[in-house]
Amino acid sequence: LKREASIWEQLKHENLVPFFGISYDVAPWPVLVSPFHDFGHVGAYLKTHATANRPEIVLGVASGVEYLHANDIVHGDLKVSNVLVDKRGVPCISDFGISKMLNRRGFTTPNVGTLPYMAPELFWIVNSDAHQEKYPSTTKSSDVYSFGLLALEILTSEAPKRRPTRPFATKEMFAELRPKRTDYENAFRVSDNTWAVLDKCWAFTPEVRPDISDVRPQLSSAFTQLL
Template sequence: MDGLKNLESAFQNEGWLLKEKDLKFGPILGRGAAGITYEADFHGKKVAIKAYSVQILKKDFGSVKIEMTLLPKLKHPNIIGFVGICFRADPVTAALVMDFAPNGDLTKALYETKVLLKKPPLRYSIAIGLAKAIQYLHKEDIIHRDIKPGNVLLSESNECLLTDFGFSRFIDSDGRMTGETGSYKYMAPEVVRHGPYSAKADTYSFAIVVNEMFMNEHPYEHVLPLHAAMGVVKKNLRPTQRKVKSEQLKKIIAKCWDGEPTNRPDWDEVITELESAASTDKTSGSLFGRLIHAAQ
């Protein structure tokens, strides 16, 4: 674990290192391939701790290193806030300490609390926040590569907070990448094909997420993830839009998930179209229109 020791020294020099005794662990928030996320207290502040498993540190240390070194440098209101890093010698482990998102992730909001059904205008505000977060990453030459509802957290006021940067990578000088990564039902066709791809792959995934929010159902609900991905590649399969009422919204989603990456719009266009759709969509109510005008 020499790499972990080197990281610890680097984080110490940056002033990012936290002492384990200052963290009071609470209940488990979730379990994933990378480890366990806990609710915790840090000097009276509620935080979330992503504790990496020993297995992931050995098997995929590169992804852990990227997430731990990348998040401290990201400063955006729609990206989860960084608090610090904690290391333990016995057993060897590392933990990423972040701001706490009290309303959980977008999956919970869609299918458990159903807050998006109760407050329809939130769909637009979350979609716009997510677009702004991804736009910021791309301006910093970073591809997220795993945009999905489980990686979109919600603040106390239900603001979008993008998280989980383990799959993220810096864009090469030619703007292209290779290698399949992400979640099949949200994966762009060029990624499924194992061909070269660009930051436009995030745009495709974004479209699937936004469509899911307005449909309030899982994409390709009765299809296995791998089969859905094959359908996208071989048959140009896309999720249904039958419950999406705004024609303007349908069009911008369809542009974002276009099979040809170069046809997908830039983020300025996406954000402008979403704001315009929000102001005219009768199903979103008048609240969001007031929020948009207040922010301008």
């Protein structure tokens, strides 16, 4: 709880849920306090707001992630249920419980996240010696992978289709998990240019994935071409 609070209290951005403080009065244990979001998470919001501007929501989430990465913070668990929508319809990233600050002691996050959104490298187990297994840590690049799947879900209202069920480390195995247009009934909502940008986010090799600071303007350009 203290770790989440120590990260959250430093963050000030329109697309991040604000941190109000810690309360010791509302429950038998300390709880983190933030504004109530009437619409709940973005998935629920889109079910009741058919005319919502989905591209604008995606760009809002991208802006929030870009702010985190610019401050050397990895979220580590980007998914639909961790994006809340405020009364203005603005998406706000929440849940910094497994986030980490890069280059800071005490902020090393092991293999964590939500299975369907996790980057492939987070499934690899590195045998550092004969007696110990080393689990990979979330990175800015793994955030970009998760963001790509999250963005696709916002645009199509369809959760990731191909879900890993066991550790894997080969491109052949990963190829079976990479999103394909034919898997999505609502793929028609995603232009070829938009799909091309998101597809870069799903690259097998972390080093090949673009930075979120490049993804956001590329998506903005792709969305503009639809207008």
